[in-house]
Amino acid sequence: MLSYIFRRILQSVLVLLVVGLVAFAMFRFVGDPVETMLGQERTVEDIERLRENLGLNDPFFVQYWNFLVRAVQGDLGISYRQGRPVAEIIAERLPATLELAAVSGLFALVFGIVFGVFTAIRRDGWAANAIMTLSLIGVSLPTFLIGILLIYVFAVELSWLPSFGRGEVVQLGGWSTGFLTQSGLIALILPSITLGLYQMTLIMRLVRSEMLEVLRQDYIRFARARGLSQKAINFRHALKNTLVPVITVTGLQLGSIIAFAIITETVFQWPGVGLLFINAIQFVDIPVMAAYLMLISVMFVGINLIVDLLYVAIDPRLRS
Amino acid sequence: MTRLFAAATLAAGLAFPAAAETFRWSSTTDPSTMDPHAVSSTPVLGFLTNVYEGLVRRGRDMTIEPALATRWEPLPDGAGWRFYLREGVTFHDGAAFTAEDVRFSYERAASEASDVRSWFAPVSDLVVVDDYTVDILTSTPQPIFPDSIANWMMMDSGWAEANGAVAVARDAENFATLNANGTGAFRLVSRQPDLETVLEPFAGWWGEVEHTVTRAVFTPIQNPATAVAALLSGEIDMINPVPVQDAERIDAADGTTVLRGIETRVIMLGFAHDHAELQGGGDNPFSDVRVRRAVAHAVNVPAILQTIMRGSAEPASQLVPPSARGFSPALDSRPAYDPEAARALLAEAGYPDGFAFSLSCTNDRYINDEQVCQAVTGMLAQVGMTATLEAMPVSNYWPELRADNFDMYLLGWSPGTFDAEHPLRFLVHTAGDRLGTWNFGGYTNPRIDELLPMIQSEIDDTARQAMLDEAAATVQDDMVYVPLYVEPLLWGLRDGIEVTQRPDNFFVLRWVNHR
Numbered sequence: 001m002l003s004y005i006f007r008r009i010l011q012s013v014l015v016l017l018v019v020g021l022v023a024f025a026m027f028r029f030v031g032d033p034v035e036t037m038l039g040q041e042r043t044v045e046d047i048e049r050l051r052e053n054l055g056l057n058d059p060f061f062v063q064y065w066n067f068l069v070r071a072v073q074g075d076l077g078i079s080y081r082q083g084r085p086v087a088e089i090i091a092e093r094l095p096a097t098l099e100l101a102a103v104s105g106l107f108a109l110v111f112g113i114v115f116g117v118f119t120a121i122r123r124d125g126w127a128a129n130a131i132m133t134l135s136l137i138g139v140s141l142p143t144f145l146i147g148i149l150l151i152y153v154f155a156v157e158l159s160w161l162p163s164f165g166r167g168e169v170v171q172l173g174g175w176s177t178g179f180l181t182q183s184g185l186i187a188l189i190l191p192s193i194t195l196g197l198y199q200m201t202l203i204m205r206l207v208r209s210e211m212l213e214v215l216r217q218d219y220i221r222f223a224r225a226r227g228l229s230q231k232a233i234n235f236r237h238a239l240k241n242t243l244v245p246v247i248t249v250t251g252l253q254l255g256s257i258i259a260f261a262i263i264t265e266t267v268f269q270w271p272g273v274g275l276l277f278i279n280a281i282q283f284v285d286i287p288v289m290a291a292y293l294m295l296i297s298v299m300f301v302g303i304n305l306i307v308d309l310l311y312v313a314i315d316p317r318l319r320s
Numbered sequence: 321m322t323r324l325f326a327a328a329t330l331a332a333g334l335a336f337p338a339a340a341e342t343f344r345w346s347s348t349t350d351p352s353t354m355d356p357h358a359v360s361s362t363p364v365l366g367f368l369t370n371v372y373e374g375l376v377r378r379g380r381d382m383t384i385e386p387a388l389a390t391r392w393e394p395l396p397d398g399a400g401w402r403f404y405l406r407e408g409v410t411f412h413d414g415a416a417f418t419a420e421d422v423r424f425s426y427e428r429a430a431s432e433a434s435d436v437r438s439w440f441a442p443v444s445d446l447v448v449v450d451d452y453t454v455d456i457l458t459s460t461p462q463p464i465f466p467d468s469i470a471n472w473m474m475m476d477s478g479w480a481e482a483n484g485a486v487a488v489a490r491d492a493e494n495f496a497t498l499n500a501n502g503t504g505a506f507r508l509v510s511r512q513p514d515l516e517t518v519l520e521p522f523a524g525w526w527g528e529v530e531h532t533v534t535r536a537v538f539t540p541i542q543n544p545a546t547a548v549a550a551l552l553s554g555e556i557d558m559i560n561p562v563p564v565q566d567a568e569r570i571d572a573a574d575g576t577t578v579l580r581g582i583e584t585r586v587i588m589l590g591f592a593h594d595h596a597e598l599q600g601g602g603d604n605p606f607s608d609v610r611v612r613r614a615v616a617h618a619v620n621v622p623a624i625l626q627t628i629m630r631g632s633a634e635p636a637s638q639l640v641p642p643s644a645r646g647f648s649p650a651l652d653s654r655p656a657y658d659p660e661a662a663r664a665l666l667a668e669a670g671y672p673d674g675f676a677f678s679l680s681c682t683n684d685r686y687i688n689d690e691q692v693c694q695a696v697t698g699m700l701a702q703v704g705m706t707a708t709l710e711a712m713p714v715s716n717y718w719p720e721l722r723a724d725n726f727d728m729y730l731l732g733w734s735p736g737t738f739d740a741e742h743p744l745r746f747l748v749h750t751a752g753d754r755l756g757t758w759n760f761g762g763y764t765n766p767r768i769d770e771l772l773p774m775i776q777s778e779i780d781d782t783a784r785q786a787m788l789d790e791a792a793a794t795v796q797d798d799m800v801y802v803p804l805y806v807e808p809l810l811w812g813l814r815d816g817i818e819v820t821q822r823p824d825n826f827f828v829l830r831w832v833n834h835r
Contacts (some may be wrong), residue, residue, distance in 0.1 A: 030715060032716075032719040033715075041736060045753055078491065082353070084493040084498075152549060163555060
């Protein structure tokens with residue numbers, strides 16, 4: 001057991017290192033940061049001096065090594081664009097992304113299960129058919145289009161909801177939260193729907209097909225024969241047994257919600273790490289790009305590690 | 321629609337219960353720093369011009385007018401300039417503005433880490449004569465020196481020392497990255513990078529207040545469609561820029577209009593003058609002036625402006641727009657669209673069947689740049705020049721050009737000094753470490769190299785203009801670049817607000833009025 005965990009952790013670290021290496025090898029194709037950092041009246045001398053100062057003349061593996069050495073000491077470097085410590089910038093922006101991801105995840109889970117159960121029970125009702133048809137839009141329309149569409153309907157035409165930003169936020173220690181103000185909560189609605197729509201559709205379809213599968217099982221038939229109410233059959237017996245795969249998928253999707261937030265954040269000018277990353281690419285802000293990519297890969301590797309360990313806890317055969 | 325609009329304003333009022341004269345504006349780029357000497361870019365300097373001030377400033381029509389200096393005069397024998405400072409000016413923290421601050425700001429702005437130090441390249445020393453007089457000594461006579469320092473902003477020496485902001489904050493953060501203490505009409509109230517920056521009028525400002533703003537909130541919105549939505553929904557009072565394709569819709573909507581103007585940036589085509597061969601092999605036709613002229617005749621600029629720019633831009637004949645100082649009015653005509661003449665010129669140059677080459681282009685730098693290049697490619701193909709379009713993001717573009725990986729390329733140039741000497745210095749002079757730094761094509765002409773220092777140091781305006789005319793004529797005759805058009809300025813504005821659009825794309829808050 002212990003050796004299994006140890007092996008998995010070792011593999012995770014290896015994956016992280018490889019991701020970092022690939023990222024650093026790619027940065028040179030994103031462009032030259034010096035060109036965007038200096039004004040148009042720069043001299044060749046200025047360019048050379050800045051390149052040297054930033055260590056850009058070193059081969060990428062040397063740059064990567066320097067990054068790693070500083071990163072393990074907690075120093076993620078200075079942003080080229082803002083001239084401020086990257087760790088500080090990411091700490092400022094992370095709450096926005098995490099709150100958005102949490103609300104979207106919750107939205108996807110709740111509505112996904114409700115709609116999934118509904119469409120499974122009322123398989124041929126017009127409402128179920130309508131939901132199934134609409135859910136096709138959720139999987140087929142690209143996120144930015146849904147975002148723009150929602151903005152035009154609810155912000156421009158109806159003026160019910162704001163078109164951009166997080167509203168007012170409250171600082172709780174180092175964490176800025178939008179949950180405590182009215183404008184903050186209102187601002188969350190459109191971005192979370194945009195971000196969560198795809199996951200919601202996914203969960204809904206998963207719940208529906210699992211549910212249909214379960215409803216055909218013998219024990220459901222026997223439950224019916226026992227004279228249990230329809231409600232008890234559907235929710236106590238059927239739904240409970242469909243949730244195991246749903247929870248697994250949801251856990252794994254949480255990572256991609258955070259990673260997919262890039263597009264939603266750009267459309268809604270949501271001040272999270274995704275928007276920061278887009279900015280960093282445009283400006284060739286290597287320290288920010290590196291930190292973001294490492295953060296996302298740590299997260300994915302972490303989630304996978306937890307899932308693997310959970311399997312061990314669930315499946316006794318792996319423990320031997 | 322009116323009912324809808326009424327609902328929109330009502331809802332906006334409910335969602336944002338701020339004071340009536342709070343002014344909210346937005347742009348695609350957040351100023352990356354509050355340090356006036358760290359980054360020389362329009363977003364930074366244009367924003368900070370509201371907070372910091374220079375010795376001189378530009379008026380609504382770009383003319384130089386007194387700011388922290390009340391008057392100035394050249395020193396005898398072209399030794400430099402004397403500036404007489406305004407008395408009774410205070411910084412936002414209450415400290416008095418004196419010659420010591422000018423001296424400090426000079427040393428700071430001319431230091432190695434500063435991004436604006438090129439403005440001080442001809443300056444040999446700054447001498448404090450008394451508390452309210454400074455002499456700026458130059459190694460050669462500098463007739464347009466006051467024009468060239470319009471964006472040189474004054475920082476309080478005491479404030480900088482007390483807060484550890486003496487050095488320019490570029491490679492590392494210091495107090496001046498997030499804080500500001502200028503003498504300008506507005507003071508910085510709060511600063512959250514990439515999120516929101518709040519300014520309020522400075523009660524102790526020396527000038528006469530012409531605006532009605534009680535609080536100004538700047539929010540960057542990167543996605544143009546979101547910015548347009550925010551303007552239409554009433555959450556934002558002004559956006560810059562408006563995407564060309566959205567301008568008509570904003571005009572048509574109730575309560576918003578588009579303010580149109582012409583920027584200072586000239587979009588042009590450049591050539592690989594000194595390459596022996598094309599990228600794909602074969603002789604380089606672009607070293608022949610007849611081929612370059614053929615390009616000029618083959619590109620239908622009015623058609624590009626009509627379709628891609630939707631009538632917003634203006635054709636360009638020289639490397640600076642007509643509004644710039646030193647523009648040559650006599651040379652204000654560009655080669656006519658004439659595919660026949662283009663074909664004849666190509667045949668004369670020995671390419672009757674045309675040739676294939678690559679056209680390098682940005683796809684995220686100028687307004688609709690990639691579409692313009694596609695149109696150019698199509699137009700050139702009609703006379704036999706078949707271009708392969710290589711469009712890329714600007715962060716890859718300059719390194720490619722610097723590495724000489726191009727045959728023909730798109731370039732936009734905005735003269736920082738708003739003077740015709742500027743593009744000569746950077747685009748036309750023989751490429752070197754300090755001059756001709758953007759002359760990627762390697763054009764060289766001894767007469768231009770000879771004229772440039774003479775233009776730079778000529779005090780007499782008539783003589784100077786004569787030399788600028790000669791240089792402009794040479795650039796046109798040699799077809800060093802093919803100027804296409806001057807980029808438009810499109811600002812989206814809420815009705816009931818008056819702003820002034822200056823060609824340098826600076827947004828000046830002290831000219832904002834609520835009617």
